[in-house]
Amino acid sequence: xxxxxxxxxxxxxxxxxxxxxxxxxxxxxxxxxxxxxxxxxxxxxxxxxxxxxxxxxxxxxxxxxxxxxxxxxxxxxxxxxxxxxxxxxxxxxxxxxxxxxxxxxxxxxxxxxxxxxxxxxxxxxxxxxxxxxxxxxxxxxxxxxxxxxxxxxxxxxxxxxxxxxxxxxxxxxxxxxxxxxxxxxxxxxxxxxxxxxxxxxxxxxxxxxxxxxxxxxxxxxxxxxxxxxxxxxxxxxxxxxxxxxxxxxxxxxxxxxxxxxxxxxxxxxxxxxxxxxxxxxxxxxxxxxxxxxxxxxxxxxxxxxxxxxxxxxxxxxxxxxxxxxxxxxxxxxxxxxxxxxxxxxxxxxxxxxxxxxxxxxxxxxxxxxxxxx
Amino acid sequence: xxxxxxxxxxxxxxxxxxxxxxxxxxxxxxxxxxxxxxxxxxxxxxxxxxxxxxxxxxxxxxxxxxxxxxxxxxxxxxxxxxxxxxxxxxxxxxxxxxxxxxxxxxxxxxxxxxxxxxxxxxxxxxxxxxxxxxxxxxxxxxxxxxxxxxxxxxxxxxxxxxxxxxxxxxxxxxxxxxxxxxxxxxxxxxxxxxxxxxxxxxxxxxxxxxxxxxxxxxxxxxxxxxxxxxxxxxxxxxxxxxxxxxxxxxxxxxxxxxxxxxxxxxxxxxxxxxxxxxxxx
Numbered sequence: 001x002x003x004x005x006x007x008x009x010x011x012x013x014x015x016x017x018x019x020x021x022x023x024x025x026x027x028x029x030x031x032x033x034x035x036x037x038x039x040x041x042x043x044x045x046x047x048x049x050x051x052x053x054x055x056x057x058x059x060x061x062x063x064x065x066x067x068x069x070x071x072x073x074x075x076x077x078x079x080x081x082x083x084x085x086x087x088x089x090x091x092x093x094x095x096x097x098x099x100x101x102x103x104x105x106x107x108x109x110x111x112x113x114x115x116x117x118x119x120x121x122x123x124x125x126x127x128x129x130x131x132x133x134x135x136x137x138x139x140x141x142x143x144x145x146x147x148x149x150x151x152x153x154x155x156x157x158x159x160x161x162x163x164x165x166x167x168x169x170x171x172x173x174x175x176x177x178x179x180x181x182x183x184x185x186x187x188x189x190x191x192x193x194x195x196x197x198x199x200x201x202x203x204x205x206x207x208x209x210x211x212x213x214x215x216x217x218x219x220x221x222x223x224x225x226x227x228x229x230x231x232x233x234x235x236x237x238x239x240x241x242x243x244x245x246x247x248x249x250x251x252x253x254x255x256x257x258x259x260x261x262x263x264x265x266x267x268x269x270x271x272x273x274x275x276x277x278x279x280x281x282x283x284x285x286x287x288x289x290x291x292x293x294x295x296x297x298x299x300x301x302x303x304x305x306x307x308x309x310x311x312x313x314x315x316x317x318x319x320x321x322x323x324x325x326x327x328x329x330x331x332x333x334x335x336x337x338x339x340x341x342x343x344x345x346x347x348x349x350x351x352x353x354x355x356x357x358x359x360x361x362x363x364x365x366x367x368x369x370x371x372x373x
Numbered sequence: 374x375x376x377x378x379x380x381x382x383x384x385x386x387x388x389x390x391x392x393x394x395x396x397x398x399x400x401x402x403x404x405x406x407x408x409x410x411x412x413x414x415x416x417x418x419x420x421x422x423x424x425x426x427x428x429x430x431x432x433x434x435x436x437x438x439x440x441x442x443x444x445x446x447x448x449x450x451x452x453x454x455x456x457x458x459x460x461x462x463x464x465x466x467x468x469x470x471x472x473x474x475x476x477x478x479x480x481x482x483x484x485x486x487x488x489x490x491x492x493x494x495x496x497x498x499x500x501x502x503x504x505x506x507x508x509x510x511x512x513x514x515x516x517x518x519x520x521x522x523x524x525x526x527x528x529x530x531x532x533x534x535x536x537x538x539x540x541x542x543x544x545x546x547x548x549x550x551x552x553x554x555x556x557x558x559x560x561x562x563x564x565x566x567x568x569x570x571x572x573x574x575x576x577x578x579x580x581x582x583x584x585x586x587x588x589x590x591x592x593x594x595x596x597x598x599x600x601x602x603x604x605x606x607x608x609x610x611x612x613x614x615x616x617x618x619x620x621x622x623x624x625x626x627x628x629x630x631x632x633x634x635x636x637x638x639x640x641x642x643x644x645x646x647x648x649x650x651x652x653x654x
Contacts, residue, residue: 054552075555087553091571100567101557145553152557 005030005155005188006051011060013046013212020046022212023060028156033182033189037199038209039235044192045160047209051190052081052158065155080149081158084165086141088133094120094144095129101152119151122181139170150185159191163198175201196236200224208232229373233281240282240338246272246370255308256280256370260336265308267365272372279371284327284341286367289353290360297360311362314338316355326350330359408630415623422620432620433628442625445609451517452595452605453588456527460584463528464535465577469569471536472543487537489530498597501526505598512600519603526598527588534587535580542576575643582640586633 004027013021020043028034036044049055051062053074062069064078080101089097098116107115120126123143133141142162149157162178163171179202182189193199199206200220208215208223208231215235216228227233230241244258254266256278264280272278290297292313301309317337318329325341326349332338340361344350353359387393414422418429436442471483489497505522513519546569554564570577592607599608606629613622 052552052556054555073555074552075558075560081553081556083549083553085547085549087547087549089550089553089568089571100554100559104558104563148553148557 003030004028005032005065006190007061007063007066008047008051009061009063011047011050011057011062013043013050013055014058019212021050021057024209024212024214025060026207026214026217028188028190030155030188031186033179033202033204034191035199035203035206036190036192036209037196037203037206037236038194038215040194042209043212044194044209048081048158048160048190048192051156052079053077078154079156079158080152080154081160082142082145082149082162084160084162086138086145086165088141088144088148090133092133093129094125094131094133094136097133097144098148098151101148105152115151116147119147122150122185123147138165139174142166142174146181150181150187154187156188156190159189161193162191163193164195171198178202200236208235210235225369227281227369227371230279230281230371233369233371238284238339240284241371242280242282242336244278244280246270246274246276246278249274254370256368260334261332261338262312262334263308264368265310265365266368266370270370270372272370276372281369281371282338282363282367284339285325285343287338287340287361287363289328289340289342290362291353292358292360297362301362309362310365310368311360312338313358313360316353316357316359319353319355321350326353328353328359330361411623412627412630415620415627417620417623420619422618422623432624436621436624436628439621439625441609442606442621445604445606446625448520448603449589449606452520452523452527453585455520455524456531456588457581457584459524459528460531460535461577461581464532464580464584465539465573467532468536468539468543468573472540487533490533490537494530494591494593497526497530498594501529501594502597516602519600522598522600523595523603523605526594527591530591530594531584531587534583535577538580538583539573539576542573546572578643579640582636586636589629589633 006026006028008024008026008028011021011024012019022043024047036047038044046055050057051064051069053069053072057070069077089100092100095116098119099112102112102115116129117126120128123146125140125143125147128136128140128144133144136144142165159178163174166174175198178189178191191199191202200223203220205217205219206223207217210231216223216232218226218228223232223236227236227239233239233241242258242260242264244256244261244264246254247257247263248255249269249272251269252267254268254270256264256266258264258280261280261282264282270278288297288300290300297311298309301311312332314330314332316328317331320327323344325343328340328342330338330340338361342349342353414425415432416428416430417425418431419426467486471479471486476482501522510522514521550568550572551564554568555561559567590607591605592611595605596608596611599605604612606625610622610626613619
């Protein structure tokens with residue numbers, strides 16, 4: 001990760017009056033596994049297609065390896081793409097599919113065969129050379145598409161929703177394989193996905209796109225733990241968001257008064273305007289549940305937050321057992337709803353709480369995130 | 374209570390109903406008996422060919438020796454061949470244009486394209502007669518150039534069928550395949566040749582066969598555009614029939630029917646295999 005291989009400079013793409021991509025600037029570093037994450041229709045695919053050359057920016061500039069791509073057609077760009085439908089050529093054998101780009105480039109027969117074999121081995125499809133695409137599973141066809149692009153030794157490999165057509169098990173496996181593959185070939189990967197798990201597990205950096213704009217650009221853990229705004233907090237993972245007013249804001253502590261949740265204390269400053277409307281985001285897994293009335297929650301909360309106790313009371317209104325965790329829907333005394341998840345550390349943990357139980361919960365002073373927008 | 378007992382039948386087992394079987398048989402007979410009569414009477418040992426007088430194959434020999442029939446057959450096949458080639462090129466290009474591009478008056482062009490299918494043949498025939506005499510189309514050229522007018526007329530009503538078939542096939546094309554080809558370095562023409570043409574190949578085959586058979590058996594339009602020496606098989610048969618149907622006409626017709634059936638069977642087989650191979654992606 002030394003220099004940007006792709007520079008997106010103030011790129012806007014309008015279809016009619018609608019801006020699918022709105023003044024986006026991004027640098028993608030060489031060797032990165034970069035993910036464009038966002039809901040469907042947010043413009044992430046349009047951005048990817050502009051890098052590939054299938055769409056032309058209305059405004060702005062895209063540079064690949066320092067060169068302006070404005071007038072370069074897709075077939076002359078040093079990038080290759082794996083399409084959402086894989087777009088494997090149905091009338092060609094696997095080997096012919098993979099060799100297609102090399103043939104066009106005029107690579108000699110001997111070298112072509114070597115490189116095709118090498119690429120197929122890389123995606124673990126050695127021995128499938130003579131198969132026709134309709135004799136293969138979806139996962140295998142995707143590998144063909146991968147090999148077909150990798151054989152060209154592109155500077156950047158673009159992947160459009162690469163795992164969306166696979167079933168859950170295969171998807172999990174391919175997430176690891178793609179990450180390994182990227183490690184092995186050292187090519188920059190740029191992937192588009194709407195699946196946050198996929199993004200978090202594979203990416204070195206993620207750009208969250210919302211309505212054509214970059215909502216946040218960060219590493220997976222920063223994105224999850226330090227979301228920059230409500231959209232990111234809500235889109236990546238699940239979260240409880242409460243509106244409130246900033247009442248204390250000092251370098252080493254802060255407090256927000258939320259009508260829904262009560263006073264929320266933090267062990268760091270947030271540098272927001274005093275008395276401003278802010279939002280507190282609290283992840284379901286960052287809260288601890290207690291049986292009400294034993295003082296344990298207050299005790300635990302007191303240990304974590306010296307300035308004030310981060311705790312709340314409520315009643316369980318819904319629960320769903322998911323095996324590894326149990327998810328609780330709790331109605332707080334204020335009337336607001338909050339979601340709390342609890343890991344099932346031992347076999348009968350899910351029996352500890354049930355519907356209509358009165359519970360207390362506490363959380364640490366570094367768990368809530370204060371969002372200004 | 375045996376009042377409501379019926380033979381239990383699965384919803385789609387129509388073939389088990391006697392009534393249905395009888396009906397289907399009747400329809401089949403209605404459609405094909407005339408053809409079988411024609412074929413049967415090609416073996417009739419009678420010059421007048423009205424009453425059955427015994428079996429013979431000699432009229433196939435007579436038809437074989439008939440130069441007039443041969444010439445007409447050669448004319449028909451030549452016209453059909455060239456009409457097919459031109460229809461295929463023009464028709465598929467029109468299909469790709471309508472599928473691929475947006476341009477002013479597109480829907481008007483789209484509508485006009487199928488006009489030759491809708492307009493009554495007799496009108497087209499008269500139109501061509503008037504057209505060719507108005508522009509002073511040269512007559513009396515040597516074979517095969519004397520067939521030019523008929524070929525042009527045939528292309529006019531054949532190519533919309535090719536367009537129709539090819540367009541239907543194009544609708545199933547995954548544009549990402551073309552983009553993938555370009556992404557791998559192919560230019561516009563290479564992507565067209567390597568990805569789009571293979572995809573529409575089954576439609577090209579069936580479109581060609583459609584054009585060929587339409588051209589081969591056209592009578593009305595050909596009748597109006599033919600000049601002395603350019604009689605096609607249907608036109609010749611028409612003029613022969615006026616003097617009474619002889620079994621050699623039956624024989625020649627039988628051969629034409631078998632030829633057409635054979636071509637259709639080949640087309641279905643080709644298209645069936647190809648279509649199956651490419652529906653998966």
